[in-house]
Amino acid sequence: xxxxxxxxxxxxxxxxxxxxxxxxxxxxxxxxxxxxxxxxxxxxxxxxxxxxxxxxxxxxxxxxxxxxxxxxxxxxxxxxxxxxxxxxxxxxxxxxxxxxxxxxxxxxxxxxxxxxxxxxxxxxxxxxxxxxxxxxxxxxxxxxxxxxxxxxxxxxxxxxxxxxxxxxxxxxxxxxxxxxxxxxxxxxxxxxxxxxxxxxxxxxxxxxxxxxxxxxxxxxxxxxxxxxxxxxxxxxxxxxxxxxxxxxxxxxxxxxxxxxxxxxxxxxxxxxxxxxxxxxxxxxxxxxxxxxxxxxxxxxxxxxxxxxxxxxxxxxxxxxxxxxxxxxxxxxxxxxxxxxxxxxxxxxxxxxxxxxxxxxxxxxxxxxxxx
Numbered sequence: 001x002x003x004x005x006x007x008x009x010x011x012x013x014x015x016x017x018x019x020x021x022x023x024x025x026x027x028x029x030x031x032x033x034x035x036x037x038x039x040x041x042x043x044x045x046x047x048x049x050x051x052x053x054x055x056x057x058x059x060x061x062x063x064x065x066x067x068x069x070x071x072x073x074x075x076x077x078x079x080x081x082x083x084x085x086x087x088x089x090x091x092x093x094x095x096x097x098x099x100x101x102x103x104x105x106x107x108x109x110x111x112x113x114x115x116x117x118x119x120x121x122x123x124x125x126x127x128x129x130x131x132x133x134x135x136x137x138x139x140x141x142x143x144x145x146x147x148x149x150x151x152x153x154x155x156x157x158x159x160x161x162x163x164x165x166x167x168x169x170x171x172x173x174x175x176x177x178x179x180x181x182x183x184x185x186x187x188x189x190x191x192x193x194x195x196x197x198x199x200x201x202x203x204x205x206x207x208x209x210x211x212x213x214x215x216x217x218x219x220x221x222x223x224x225x226x227x228x229x230x231x232x233x234x235x236x237x238x239x240x241x242x243x244x245x246x247x248x249x250x251x252x253x254x255x256x257x258x259x260x261x262x263x264x265x266x267x268x269x270x271x272x273x274x275x276x277x278x279x280x281x282x283x284x285x286x287x288x289x290x291x292x293x294x295x296x297x298x299x300x301x302x303x304x305x306x307x308x309x310x311x312x313x314x315x316x317x318x319x320x321x322x323x324x325x326x327x328x329x330x331x332x333x334x335x336x337x338x339x340x341x342x343x344x345x346x347x348x349x350x351x352x353x354x355x356x357x358x359x360x361x362x363x364x365x366x367x368x369x370x371x
Contacts, residue, residue: 020057020098021145028055031138032075035131043076043125045117051128053229054139054303056082058149059096060229063088065191072116074125083116133316139303141321147340150230150302150323153190154338154349157225157232160184162352165238165369170217174199174210177221185225193231193305194224203332206295217241218368220334229303233325234350235336237368247332251368253285254333259361260284261297261326262339262346271299271314278310278328287330298326301338323349335365 032055036044046052049069052061061071061084071084071092083104084092093103106115117123128135142150164180174197185192198208200216208220218239225232243251260281264274275297282291299310301323308314320341327336338350346363357364 020059020101021143022099024143024145025055025057025098025100027143028057028138029075029080032135033077035134035138036075036077036126038134039126039131041126043074043120044128044131045113045120045125046073046075046128047113048128049229050139050304050307051135054135055080056096056098056101056229057146058228058230059092059098061092061096065193070112072112074116074119076120076125081116081119083112083119085110085112136300136307136316139307140300140316140319142302142323142340146228146230147321149228150232150338150340151349153188153225153227153230154232154234155351156188157185157190157223157234158337158350158352158355160188160225161221161223161234161236162354162369165221165236166371168215168219168238168371170240171214173212173214174202174208174219175212177215177219178210181221181223185223188225188227190225190227190232192223193226194222194233196220196222206329206334218243218247222336224305231301231303231305232350233298233301233305233327233336233338235327235334236355236366237334238371239368240371242370243368247368250330250333253287254328254330254335255358255360255365256285257281257287257328257330258326258335258365259363261328262363263361265318265324265326265341265346267318267320267341269318271310271316271318272312274318275310275312275314278326282328282330291328291330295327295329295334297328298336299324301325337366 052069061069063070070088071082074081080101082101085108086105087108089105117125177197178195182192196208197210198205199213199219201213202208220237222235264277278297279292283289296309299306323340325338337348340347356367358367
């Protein structure tokens with residue numbers, strides 16, 4: 001890596017480490033105030049990692065990846081109030097607190113949400129769960145700063161996949177793949193929320209937690225990497241031969257299913273309508289009509305792995321600037337990238353030009369890496 005590239009990466013990292021883009025945060029605050037106006041209320045308590053990292057524009061409000069946030073946010077008409085535990089306050093203030101946000105503390109053994117609620121008039125703010133759908137709508141259309149951060153994260157995650165999988169051998173274990181990916185993701189300043197790998201002996205599992213098994217002649221790896229609250233989702237395949245005719249056929253057909261999903265992902269479409277297209281696409285491209293029941297199909301992405309997962313009953317409406325991760329799968333095949341719906345159509349964010357690809361319906365899609 002040359003000096004200029006290293007300097008550019010350090011500059012990008014410094015930009016991403018800064019807490020909150022003021023212009024984007026102002027738009028987000030206006031969107032939340034609109035929710036308050038519609039509800040006839042004066043304050044809202046945000047308590048989930050998804051809502052907090054979105055509203056704070058990327059601030060880290062966790063310690064354990066498996067735990068609840070260590071902060072809560074009260075948004076009222078006078079301003080923003082972040083409440084955290086006393087043993088977290090110094091780091092939050094130094095590294096995560098955007099300008100214009102008031103910081104409050106409670107003892108480490110205190111009641112975080114109750115303390116934040118008491119900052120509201122009457123101590124009864126609107127609960128996040130009561131306006132969950134409205135907050136999803138507020139998160140849909142990405143703003144310039146977060147779009148740029150997301151594109152960098154997704155591209156770096158795809159590059160990490162290339163670097164790790166290109167060095168594998170049939171003797172590499174699934175844990176070996178996962179650990180190498182984890183090291184790359186952490187070195188990027190991100191958090192590996194999901195690391196999956198299945199070698200040839202475990203090819204039937206669609207959510208394969210890694211084991212000590214060697215990957216053998218063919219393997220799948222999956223990464224969900226979070227940075228600045230945003231989650232990049234990527235799946236890639238590697239094999240050590242030219243592939244069987246059945247594999248090559250199934251890989252082409254699952255890419256065709258995905259192409260149909262991309263075609264259906266347009267402004268104004270509803271997720272339940274896209275889901276109906278997914279169901280038809282499996283049948284149209286030679287998969288069993290029940291394949292959609294064997295694994296979730298993805299949906300909008302961003303500040304959660306899926307925000308939300310699309311189902312036959314999800315009626316959210318697609319908007320321009322929204323980001324998605326669709327992940328159709330069949331027996332022994334799956335395709336998955338993080339994309340954004342732009343003026344020119346679907347733009348793949350998690351792309352690495354070094355990875356082998358084929359153009360499917362006008363979009364470069366990943367092939368299996370053959371070593």
